[in-house]
Amino acid sequence: MSTPPPVPAPTGPRWLYLHGFASGPDSKKGVEVARHYASQGIHVERLNLRVPSLEELRVSAMLETVRKALGGPEERAVLFGSSLGGLTAARMAEQDARVCALVLLAPAFRVVEQLRRRMGDAGWEHWKKVGWIETDDFAEKRKVRIHSGFIPDAEAVDAKSGGWPDVRVPTLIIHGRADDTCDVRYSRQWAEGRRHVHLVEVDDGHELTASLPRILSESEAFLRPWGAGS
Incomplete structure (x- = not known):
């Protein structure tokens, strides 16, 4: 009986x-x-993190989806x-040594705290009391009701390491100074004193669409050690 050929080792990291x-x-x-990195022969897998559904969204389920994709x-x-994907990426890097580098775009650090600040105390208590909050689903262009179970789940995930992800891998953050969804001050606070974190501030809002070329x-410059720009 012939011996099966060895499985070749990965030639580079997965990009997600x-x-x-x-x-x-x-x-x-x-x-x-x-599209940009495909032109360099790098496949970037775009994960679906609407899990278990957008209505029942849970950060813990998002983390598990990423873990399986590693x-x-x-x-x-x-x-x-x-x-929120930026926060998930940072928490994944904290938990799993397979993550070797991060690029975070307007990351939602301390997400529960930021949500509550934006909604105000009355809106926050209404969400918890009624059990859902209506928001825009940007992917499917509809209104959707997010269940309040998002809150305790996100609190449990984000309570670790004093509320800030304990990330030890090289990290690039790009954040807009005019971001009214995820305040740039949180990225500044997290990046301060971390020599492996590079924060780039741009004159843009939360979507960062005007900053895509940047x-x-x-x-690309940051990820050159992992094959970018080749």
Whole structure:
């Protein structure tokens, strides 16, 4: 009986894109990032993090989806994460040594705290009391009701390491100074004193659509050790 040929070792890290809250794998930034790196022979897998559904969204389920996409125990991964996907990417890097580099776009650090600040105390208590809050589903262009179970789940995930992800891998953050969804001050606070974190501030809002060329050029320079720009 012939011996099967050995499985070749991965030639480079997996590249994964993690979209944000009420977005999806076909978001403009995700598609543009994937298209840019495809021209260099790098496949960027755009994950669907609307799990178990957008209505029943849970950060813990998002983390499990990313974990399953990282591959085998010997593989490595570069993670792009936008907004809530940025927080998920950072928490994944904290938990799993297969993550070797991060590019975070307007990451939703301390997401529960930021949500409550934006909604105000009355809106926050209404969400908890009624059991859902209506918001825009940007991927499917409809209104959707997000269940309040999102809150305790996100609180449990984000309570670890003092509320801030304990990330030890090289990290690039690109954040807009005019972001009224995820305040840039949280990225500044997290990046301060972390020599492996590079924060780039741009004159843009939360969506960062005007900053796409900057995102591509900055990420390409940053990710050159992992095969970008070749």
